[in-house]
Amino acid sequence: MVTSESQLKILDFLTSIDMDSIALESCRRYDAKTTNTSRHSHNTLELSYFLKGEQIISLNDKTIESRVYDLVGYQPGCEHQGVLTPQEVLTIKLDIKYRSLVQGCSFQLRDKSGIIRWLFEQIDYEHSNKRVGSDRMIRNYAENIILHIIRHYKTASNVSLQETFYELLHYITHNCSLDITLEQMASIMNVSKSYLHKVFRTYTGSTPLHYLNEARINYAKKLLTSTDASIQDVSYAAGFNDSRYFSRVFKQVTNQSPSTWKKNSQLII
Known part of the structure; x- marks a missing residue:
């Protein structure tokens, strides 16, 4: 192939x-x-x-x-x-x-x-x-x-690049809680890690890690809104091994801390 x-x-x-x-x-x-x-x-x-x-x-x-x-x-x-x-x-x-x-x-x-x-x-x-x-x-x-x-x-x-890339995005979105590595992403697309970065820059303007973190944060927001799980439990469920790192990434993506997001979402409900 x-x-x-x-x-x-x-x-x-x-x-x-x-x-x-x-x-x-x-x-x-x-x-x-x-x-x-x-x-x-x-x-x-x-x-x-x-x-x-x-x-x-x-x-x-x-x-x-x-x-x-x-x-x-x-x-x-x-x-x-x-x-x-x-x-x-x-x-x-x-x-x-x-x-x-x-x-x-x-x-x-x-x-x-x-x-x-x-x-x-x-x-x-x-x-x-x-x-x-x-x-x-x-x-x-x-x-x-x-x-x-x-x-x-x-x-x-x-054609093949777009197809395999969107397959990868679908995989990341639906498996973001798993320990997904750059090597696994590159393997799914059958490309090198350096070329993987090039593809992400072309189609998303960001990096593979940035896209993965955004997918995890979106999943975490759903958990914060729909469950009573603690911030630490949500961070682990969303694929983060460090709750402090999770909080930092969450704030970078949403401009709010996880606790503030959870509180505001409860007020809206």
Whole structure:
């Protein structure tokens, strides 16, 4: 599974490519007899479009399964190995200049519309026929392929990121009394702790701990209003291990102490 964080790293690499620098190093069709099955890497951006058959590809930290209409890409220096040879693959290797490189970065997408296949075929045609302006046409087609990949990952990363983030918020809201750690939050989103902070800043303008504390304070306010529990008992029930820390956070969020809040809520009732 490609995580939101991985998707953004792929995007960082793709969007850092200098489109004017694109130059075709090679364009070739491979079959079961000509496919390189040894582990190898290139100093170019390698893009392979699967026309027939399937292939299992071994990378440093994972394996991926590719089939007809799949596009698989490897950034410069990404080691890979085809375990199962395909029947027909069209592969282009692009010399590029870029600013951002992720160690071992590879990517895969399904060409549902057939547009990417058409672009590959056009590059193959121009490369084979060497007509006037072929180099420029090839660069334009290659740029369009990269832009389609960028569109795919921007859409995928935004959707999956929002979905998992709101799942996390739902979990925090309904389990705020538990001992929720940053590690657990990051695990739910399948991201690192540093990226977790970045996501919270983007969507809430605050930190994970601030959001967790607000959820706990909202729960504590309900307890103070609806029960006769002591301030200390409420603090523990809301997930705070220290009643003094609870009182300090409560006042930061509500501008009132827990006891004042409880007294005022009783007056309203």
